[in-house]
Amino acid sequence: MVFGTSCYGRFCRIIFAASLLLFVVANSFAQSSFRDEVKAGQTIVVRAGRMFDPSTGRMFEGPVIVIVGNKITSVSSGTPTAVSGATPIDLGDATLLPGFIDAHTHLTSDAGGGGYEGLVISSPRAALIGAKNVRLTLLAGFTAVRSVGVEGYSDVALRDAINVGDVIGHRMHVSGPPLSEPTVSQIGRGLYAYISDNDASANSTFLVGQAGILVVDTGLNETEGAKLLAAIRRVSALPVKYVVNTHYHPDHQGGNAVVGPSATVISTDFTRERTLALQKNSGMKAFHFEPANLTFQDQVTLHLEPYTARVYFPGRAHTSGDALVYFPEQQAISMGDLFLNHSSPAMDDGSVESWIHALDLVLELPLERVVPGHFELATKPELRRFRDYLNDLYEQVRKMKQKNETLEQVQHDIHMEKYADFRQYPKYEATFTSNAASIYQQIQTH
Numbered sequence: 001m002v003f004g005t006s007c008y009g010r011f012c013r014i015i016f017a018a019s020l021l022l023f024v025v026a027n028s029f030a031q032s033s034f035r036d037e038v039k040a041g042q043t044i045v046v047r048a049g050r051m052f053d054p055s056t057g058r059m060f061e062g063p064v065i066v067i068v069g070n071k072i073t074s075v076s077s078g079t080p081t082a083v084s085g086a087t088p089i090d091l092g093d094a095t096l097l098p099g100f101i102d103a104h105t106h107l108t109s110d111a112g113g114g115g116y117e118g119l120v121i122s123s124p125r126a127a128l129i130g131a132k133n134v135r136l137t138l139l140a141g142f143t144a145v146r147s148v149g150v151e152g153y154s155d156v157a158l159r160d161a162i163n164v165g166d167v168i169g170h171r172m173h174v175s176g177p178p179l180s181e182p183t184v185s186q187i188g189r190g191l192y193a194y195i196s197d198n199d200a201s202a203n204s205t206f207l208v209g210q211a212g213i214l215v216v217d218t219g220l221n222e223t224e225g226a227k228l229l230a231a232i233r234r235v236s237a238l239p240v241k242y243v244v245n246t247h248y249h250p251d252h253q254g255g256n257a258v259v260g261p262s263a264t265v266i267s268t269d270f271t272r273e274r275t276l277a278l279q280k281n282s283g284m285k286a287f288h289f290e291p292a293n294l295t296f297q298d299q300v301t302l303h304l305e306p307y308t309a310r311v312y313f314p315g316r317a318h319t320s321g322d323a324l325v326y327f328p329e330q331q332a333i334s335m336g337d338l339f340l341n342h343s344s345p346a347m348d349d350g351s352v353e354s355w356i357h358a359l360d361l362v363l364e365l366p367l368e369r370v371v372p373g374h375f376e377l378a379t380k381p382e383l384r385r386f387r388d389y390l391n392d393l394y395e396q397v398r399k400m401k402q403k404n405e406t407l408e409q410v411q412h413d414i415h416m417e418k419y420a421d422f423r424q425y426p427k428y429e430a431t432f433t434s435n436a437a438s439i440y441q442q443i444q445t446h
């Protein structure tokens with residue numbers, strides 16, 4: 001958040017966004033009548049009790065602001081010189097502030113907006129959430145914002161609606177969807193890591209055998225699945241014979257129908273049960289689920305000559321029924337959300353204690369490459385650091401709980417400075433404090 005940089009008139013050092021008057025008007029007058037006056041190039045003289053000057057850090061009394069058309073032409077104090085034909089606005093003893101600028105906003109979504117259900121908010125709905133938020137942000141004193149990276153074009157719709165006066169809001173600079181691309185790296189013979197460019201959609205791994213392809217995780221939805229399939233097709237034209245879903249979260253299986261329409265879909269029994277439940281959830285109607293038609297409890301080995309893939313349940317971890325996929329010939333593994341590179345993970349109804357144990361066993365395997373559920377491709381040291389994060393947090397919470405600290409005290413007292421580079425995603429409850437809360441509750445129920 002920074003102050004504006006434009007300045008006008010005698011108090012040139014006072015950083016004073018022209019849109020201050022938008023703020024004044026949004027509070028005091030009907031937007032339409034103001035707009036008519038601005039269009040007519042009319043002069044408005046605003047008076048108030050005092051004004052904050054950020055260049056000196058001091059208030060001064062009796063500001064008088066002259067606005068011609070949509071520009072502030074002067075800011076002075078004391079008695080205003082009469083301006084003929086001017087419309088006076090007297091704000092009494094109100095205090096004026098320069099308009100704030102926020103250079104990094106996501107106004108078309110709400111913080112803490114519903115975990116996985118937040119993934120199914122449509123662009124039109126996002127624009128309406130934005131209409132609520134721009135008004136609140138304006139009334140909090142922000143007169144210009146940058147909106148950075150939304151799915152779809154809800155931010156563009158919002159900016160245009162503000163500009164024509166349909167929605168009351170601040171000046172918006174918008175980006176639309178982020179400009180990025182997934183990356184595909186060969187990580188062994190016949191084996192490829194697909195690193196998603198969308199944080200809300202999982203990474204994938206694909207193995208190209210002599211007669212067909214195995215794909216691990218298919219992304220959030222049809223769009224992400226189509227991006228993945230296009231990447232696979234740049235490598236091989238063989239049919240996708242198997243799809244493995246590491247767990248039931250939509251960001252790992254929403255692309256099943258697109259990526260492998262005739263593939264055998266494989267998951268743990270637990271993942272299939274949870275997927276069937278999601279299908280019945282009215283909040284998830286935007287997803288087209290393709291639940292597994294081959295399930296297992298402990299492990300299953302797939303033979304894609306000349307390679308093999310060992311799919312196994314590592315014990316309760318991120319969920320109660322994750323699957324990992326180990327490729328022995330390539331010494332590589334697909335971790336699903338048991339590993340997020342440089343990030344705190346989301347924690348579903350799994351168990352952090354057994355999660356750490358599962359990671360210890362993975363670290364004993366011969367491993368050249370590790371494909372995380374999200375973010376950059378990794379090797380053993382990054383996986384070990386993630387394991388250490390979970391273990392460190394677990395031990396801290398356990399010891400504080402033994403001293404009968406409340407959850408709020410624990411969340412306040414944990415030391416995570418060593419992991420300052422870890423991504424924090426409040427929207428998915430993937431933060432130090434929400435991870436601490438999960439651990440606290442898991443210990444409680446032991």
Ligand SMILES: [Zn+2]
Pocket residue numbers: 202249251252337373374
């Ligand atoms: Zn995920």
Ligand SMILES: [Zn+2]
Pocket residue numbers: 247249318337346
């Ligand atoms: Zn997940």
